[in-house]
Amino acid sequence: MAKKKHKQKSKLGMAPGSLVFTGQQKMAQVDISVIHYSEDHVEEKKPKTTEEVISLVKSSNGVTWINIDGLHDERSIEEICTFLAIHKLSMEDILNVGQRPKLEEYRDYVQAVIKILTIDPDDISIEYEQISFILKGNLLVTFQEKTGDVFNSVRTRIKEKKGSIRRKGADYLLYALLDTVVDHYFLVLEDFGEKLEDLETELLENPDKSTLNKLHSLRRETLLLRRSIYPLREMIGHFEKLDEPLISNEIKVFIRDLYDHTIKVIETIEVLRDMTSGLLDLYMNSASNKMNEIMKVLTIMSTIFIPLTFIAGVYGMNFTNMPELRAQNGYFIILGVMFVVFIGMLIFLKRKKWF
Numbered sequence: 001m002a003k004k005k006h007k008q009k010s011k012l013g014m015a016p017g018s019l020v021f022t023g024q025q026k027m028a029q030v031d032i033s034v035i036h037y038s039e040d041h042v043e044e045k046k047p048k049t050t051e052e053v054i055s056l057v058k059s060s061n062g063v064t065w066i067n068i069d070g071l072h073d074e075r076s077i078e079e080i081c082t083f084l085a086i087h088k089l090s091m092e093d094i095l096n097v098g099q100r101p102k103l104e105e106y107r108d109y110v111q112a113v114i115k116i117l118t119i120d121p122d123d124i125s126i127e128y129e130q131i132s133f134i135l136k137g138n139l140l141v142t143f144q145e146k147t148g149d150v151f152n153s154v155r156t157r158i159k160e161k162k163g164s165i166r167r168k169g170a171d172y173l174l175y176a177l178l179d180t181v182v183d184h185y186f187l188v189l190e191d192f193g194e195k196l197e198d199l200e201t202e203l204l205e206n207p208d209k210s211t212l213n214k215l216h217s218l219r220r221e222t223l224l225l226r227r228s229i230y231p232l233r234e235m236i237g238h239f240e241k242l243d244e245p246l247i248s249n250e251i252k253v254f255i256r257d258l259y260d261h262t263i264k265v266i267e268t269i270e271v272l273r274d275m276t277s278g279l280l281d282l283y284m285n286s287a288s289n290k291m292n293e294i295m296k297v298l299t300i301m302s303t304i305f306i307p308l309t310f311i312a313g314v315y316g317m318n319f320t321n322m323p324e325l326r327a328q329n330g331y332f333i334i335l336g337v338m339f340v341v342f343i344g345m346l347i348f349l350k351r352k353k354w355f
Helices: 050-058 074-083 088-095 152-159 170-205 209-229 232-240 249-314 330-351
Strands: 031-037 042-045 063-069 102-105 110-119 126-136 139-144
Touching: 031 050, 031 152, 042 152, 050 063, 050 074, 063 074, 063 170, 074 088, 088 110, 088 126, 102 232, 110 170, 110 209, 110 232, 126 170, 126 209, 139 170, 152 170, 170 209, 170 232, 170 249, 209 249, 232 249, 249 330
Parallel strands: 063 139
Antiparallel strands: 031 042, 031 063, 102 110, 110 126, 126 139
């Protein structure tokens, strides 16, 4: 069943840089976490106010990752971004959740915007959440609409010192988070593909109007997927071309691998799009075949009853001078003739392989 879509708040007529959260409030209050780490130590804190966040940033050493869940509190977002000297247009992009995936390069920081996808196991709809990243030196700030993400594996790598993430800077952390999001796309697309396969089975067995509604919903979701992920290729390509000090050269080899994963995601979406179009054709063919079967049965019945109707019509005429009209057993003879004609028509149509 399709979910009701909520309209975004309009910013029509407002000046550029106006800070208005355009999405739906998904949390009662903003939840902030701060992780400091270096090769030798890691520390995680949960500040309650923006003043505590600013204090932690001032006293930080190594890499600092600030994660902010909940964008409805424009004032808190503005205070943190103002302290970090983030441009007003960047703040606007953070609060405007209708952005396409992109990467913006400023004088001393980089902003990235990406969509994270979740699919309802009991429905065919996909939920989209916007995540914004601000990379500034050894500081990375992530802005999310709600609590719950796919970054737990990265947090575990940081806390348990797995891999090389603790030995590298915030630019590698940004790469790791983007890579996690792209890898999660494969899981979502796999579930989406399974729903398409289930629908294909339903189309082959017993297509009906509800099947067509599901098919149209899947087709719409495929178009939304394409629109939300297709710009990712351009974004990752721009990410690779950034120069130092925004991003170190040793990270670019990892970004090229991320670019390859992005291409695979886009190719998978194109395959799903073709599958959806193919399923629509399959539905039309199934409906046409079903109609042909119905018409075939009706045609066979009509073909059988045409000679019977002719015989009944002839002997239903009320002419006085009809040789068989006064025959003693004429009624039974005609019934017998009609039965013989009926059996003969069945044998004839069977030999013609009409049924």
